[in-house]
Amino acid sequence: MGSGVTSNKDKSLRGDQLRFFNASSLAQDSCSHSELPHITTLRVLKRRLDSVASFMSHSLGVPLVARSVQLARYAGTAGERYVKHADSGPSNPTRTLTLLLYLNPNWDVSTMGGQLRLWPSGEDGSPVEVEPLMDRLVAFSSATLHEVLPSHAPRSALTVWYHSPDPDAFRHSLADRALRPTIEHWRSVPASPFLYLHPDTTSRIFVSVPAYRDLDVHSTLASLFGRASNPTRVFAGVLYQDAPEDAGMHDPTLIESWKGQVRTRTWHARDAQGPVVARSEVATMWEGEEYYMQIDSHMRFGKHWDLRLLDLIRRCPDPARSVLTTYPPNYEPEAETENRATPSDCVARGPVILYVSKLDDNGMPRVSGRVFTLSNPHAIPPPPLSNLLNGVSGSGDPQRDAQRQYGLLPSRLASAGFVFAPSSILNDVPADPTLRHLFFGEETLWSARAWTRGWDLWTWQPAAWPVRSEPFKLDDLVRHRWSRSYRRTWVGDVKDAGGTDGDNGQWSKERTATHAVVKAVLGMPGGSALDEEHALGGVYGLGTVRSMEDFGSWSAVDFARGQVKALGV
Numbered sequence: 001m002g003s004g005v006t007s008n009k010d011k012s013l014r015g016d017q018l019r020f021f022n023a024s025s026l027a028q029d030s031c032s033h034s035e036l037p038h039i040t041t042l043r044v045l046k047r048r049l050d051s052v053a054s055f056m057s058h059s060l061g062v063p064l065v066a067r068s069v070q071l072a073r074y075a076g077t078a079g080e081r082y083v084k085h086a087d088s089g090p091s092n093p094t095r096t097l098t099l100l101l102y103l104n105p106n107w108d109v110s111t112m113g114g115q116l117r118l119w120p121s122g123e124d125g126s127p128v129e130v131e132p133l134m135d136r137l138v139a140f141s142s143a144t145l146h147e148v149l150p151s152h153a154p155r156s157a158l159t160v161w162y163h164s165p166d167p168d169a170f171r172h173s174l175a176d177r178a179l180r181p182t183i184e185h186w187r188s189v190p191a192s193p194f195l196y197l198h199p200d201t202t203s204r205i206f207v208s209v210p211a212y213r214d215l216d217v218h219s220t221l222a223s224l225f226g227r228a229s230n231p232t233r234v235f236a237g238v239l240y241q242d243a244p245e246d247a248g249m250h251d252p253t254l255i256e257s258w259k260g261q262v263r264t265r266t267w268h269a270r271d272a273q274g275p276v277v278a279r280s281e282v283a284t285m286w287e288g289e290e291y292y293m294q295i296d297s298h299m300r301f302g303k304h305w306d307l308r309l310l311d312l313i314r315r316c317p318d319p320a321r322s323v324l325t326t327y328p329p330n331y332e333p334e335a336e337t338e339n340r341a342t343p344s345d346c347v348a349r350g351p352v353i354l355y356v357s358k359l360d361d362n363g364m365p366r367v368s369g370r371v372f373t374l375s376n377p378h379a380i381p382p383p384p385l386s387n388l389l390n391g392v393s394g395s396g397d398p399q400r401d402a403q404r405q406y407g408l409l410p411s412r413l414a415s416a417g418f419v420f421a422p423s424s425i426l427n428d429v430p431a432d433p434t435l436r437h438l439f440f441g442e443e444t445l446w447s448a449r450a451w452t453r454g455w456d457l458w459t460w461q462p463a464a465w466p467v468r469s470e471p472f473k474l475d476d477l478v479r480h481r482w483s484r485s486y487r488r489t490w491v492g493d494v495k496d497a498g499g500t501d502g503d504n505g506q507w508s509k510e511r512t513a514t515h516a517v518v519k520a521v522l523g524m525p526g527g528s529a530l531d532e533e534h535a536l537g538g539v540y541g542l543g544t545v546r547s548m549e550d551f552g553s554w555s556a557v558d559f560a561r562g563q564v565k566a567l568g569v
């Protein structure tokens with residue numbers, strides 16, 4: 001297979017040590033036995049680069065073939081560097097596309113240097129710099145001038161060069177087209193290639209789990225801890241709202257290994273007052289963990305979900321004021337396996353876009369989620385893929401950069417069933433315990449409170465994530481069991497007890513009063529008078545950083561008129 005280690009004679013021009021592999025033999029299993037584990041890893045990484053190249057090849061209509069694979073290591077002991085050069089030239093006329101994947105955990109550019117500097121628009125244009133962070137992928141035309149700045153720590157990268165018969169055609173179609181992807185193209189993108197595992201090794205996560213007579217809650221916890229990279233830094237607060245006949249429903253052995261990290265409280269199901277009140281109760285079990293995650297009691301988690309969320313939030317333009325949220329895809333417990341990836345998981349889905357679909361009969365905004373497609377009128381355009389072409393430069397617009405570089409998409413609304421945010425959100429936008437018996441309406445109200453207090457809402461593209469031997473299955477960060485038929489529900493129990501919509505009992509009265517508060521805070525018709533807590537700037541009211549009018553435009557709801565606006569594409 002590959003040749004041995006080589007290096008350049010003139011270390012001042014190029015100070016790295018190199019190992020080359022033939023792109024096809026890498027794919028064909030012709031290496032020595034002792035090398036096999038490394039080759040397997042390389043193969044996984046290379047396939048990841050190949051899928052990016054294949055996307056670009058399709059988008060631009062230019063065939064691209066992987067020729068050579070290079071592992072390069074700058075020892076970092078003597079400021080090793082690589083001076084300005086292009087990867088293609090007379091000796092390499094068909095080299096077209098350079099894809100680089102950095103393999104440097106814990107890279108700190110302020111002490112280690114080692115940036116890749118590129119001149120995407122030629123030597124007269126301004127250069128862009130890319131930090132060689134773990135798992136970061138950079139793509140550029142091989143004709144682009146670039147250099148590696150002096151490295152003061154060991155710095156490794158995998159490079160694959162792709163060749164085409166006509167590199168100029170490739171370059172020009174890159175330049176001509178902003179690469180506005182069609183949905184077919186976009187769906188074939190291996191999600192965010194920029195996921196990197198530069199790990200946050202200290203943050204703890206508090207997970208809020210209100211449970212109503214849910215026999216799935218311990219399996220949810222087992223998945224939560226079992227699939228985390230660092231389960232010892234995960235803590236759960238569980239509120240069981242159970243009836244006496246539910247005794248024995250929760251198998252303690254499922255959470256035995258983590259019981260020191262599970263804080264519990266139990267209410268009689270009869271005393272349940274809906275999810276918002278339950279979330280408010282669970283919040284009292286928080287003990288200062290840095291992050292807050294709000295989930296439902298019937299969820300499953302993807303491998304390394306903790307690291308992945310910590311990574312994602314760090315890449316939001318304002319990580320301290322950002323909320324990651326989504327309506328997760330469904331799971332069926334019957335289909336659960338260790339790997340949990342089903343054939344359909346191999347198809348890249350778009351991100352889920354949340355929007356207010358209607359106001360219901362009680363005037364409560366209903367939130368819906370749709371998988372993004374270009375034809376979906378509720379869609380926010382996907383990140384343009386031009387970032388793949390000329391290095392990952394900052395555009396000066398942090399929102400755009402987040403979108404472009406990391407597959408983050410701004411979200412109009414937050415879902416109640418999945419929120420991940422710095423735990424300061426617990427102080428800033430606490431669950432409102434006065435919202436008794438509220439079900440629909442919670443999400444829009446909480447979103448408005450968070451947004452007007454300056455919190456940004458984000459969702460993400462589902463990522464291709466290497467899972468065991470199946471490198472490119474989509475392993476979702478989180479899944480949710482959408483069917484309610486397997487369990488008692490709070491709404492169902494209330495109805496059985498006579499608390500239906502037409503009922504004149506206490507429950508209906510209280511719920512109507514709650515709806516009036518929701519409407520009042522949101523500035524909708526039919527609201528009640530606002531008390532101090534719910535007034536503008538009050539603990540359960542709107543914030544003053546952004547206006548409700550702007551939230552209306554953002555979420556496409558005319559709250560004052562009580563109308564849902566049509567969303568433009």
Ligand SMILES: O=C(O)CCC(=O)C(=O)O
Nearest residue numbers: 072082087116148157159
């Ligand atoms: O490692 C890098 O950032 C770039 C390396 C490079 O330019 C090369 O090996 O040709």
Ligand SMILES: [Fe+2]
Nearest residue numbers: 085086087146
């Ligand atoms: Fe290079």
